[in-house]
Amino acid sequence: MDIRNCVKCGKIYNYINGIPMCPTCKSHLEDQFQVTKKYIRDNPSATIVQISEECEVPIKLIHQWIREERLIFSKDSQIGIECEICGSSIRTGRFCDVCKHDLHNNLDDALKKQTFVEELSKRREENKMWYLDRK
Ligand SMILES: [Zn+2]
Ligand SMILES: [Zn+2]
Numbered sequence: 001m002d003i004r005n006c007v008k009c010g011k012i013y014n015y016i017n018g019i020p021m022c023p024t025c026k027s028h029l030e031d032q033f034q035v036t037k038k039y040i041r042d043n044p045s046a047t048i049v050q051i052s053e054e055c056e057v058p059i060k061l062i063h064q065w066i067r068e069e070r071l072i073f074s075k076d077s078q079i080g081i082e083c084e085i086c087g088s089s090i091r092t093g094r095f096c097d098v099c100k101h102d103l104h105n106n107l108d109d110a111l112k113k114q115t116f117v118e119e120l121s122k123r124r125e126e127n128k129m130w131y132l133d134r135k
Contacts, residue, residue, distance in 0.1 A: 032057050037071065044074045069093050085120040 002015040006022035008029075013022040021029065036055045040046065043054075052059045065071040066081050069092045073079045080089035083096035090096045095103065099120065106116055 032061070033065065033070065036062065036065070040071065040073065040077075044077055046079075048079055066092055067094055085117060 003012055004015040004020045005012055006025055007020050008025040009022060011022050011024075019026075032055065036051060036057050039051060039055050043050070046054070048059055048062055051057070051062060062071065063081055066073075066079075072092050077091070080091055082088070083090050083099055084094050085099040085102075086096060088096045088098075093100075102120075103113060103116065106112070
């Protein structure tokens with residue numbers, strides 16, 4: 001048996017898998033997720049701030065659900081998060097299609113992938129600086 005403290009309420013419980021959270025908190029989180037999902041479906045043009053306020057869910061959590069590809073927005077929605085590599089706006093997941101394609105083509109092992117991601121984010125920083133200079 002794997003006994004842990006819930007990250008949310010601190011209660012000791014029997015850990016199974018995933019995030020270390022007790023069943024009570026986990027089901028509460030799942031409720032919040034369902035509420036959020038329904039709200040997005042009913043209000044396709046809502047912004048993240050709106051969703052966060054209406055559903056009483058932290059923005060960070062909404063971002064996390066988007067990264068996990070659990071929340072997907074319609075094409076008309078203004079909502080997007082940044083690609084972790086180039087920063088362009090995406091609707092779900094971690095990377096935009098271009099970076100995903102690059103990652104897929106260049107790499108097979110995880111270590112190389114990590115280096116590549118770092119390299120690309122560095123390049124992105126440099127681009128940003130260049131852009132600021134020009135302004
Ligand atoms: Zn808990
Ligand atoms: Zn990208």
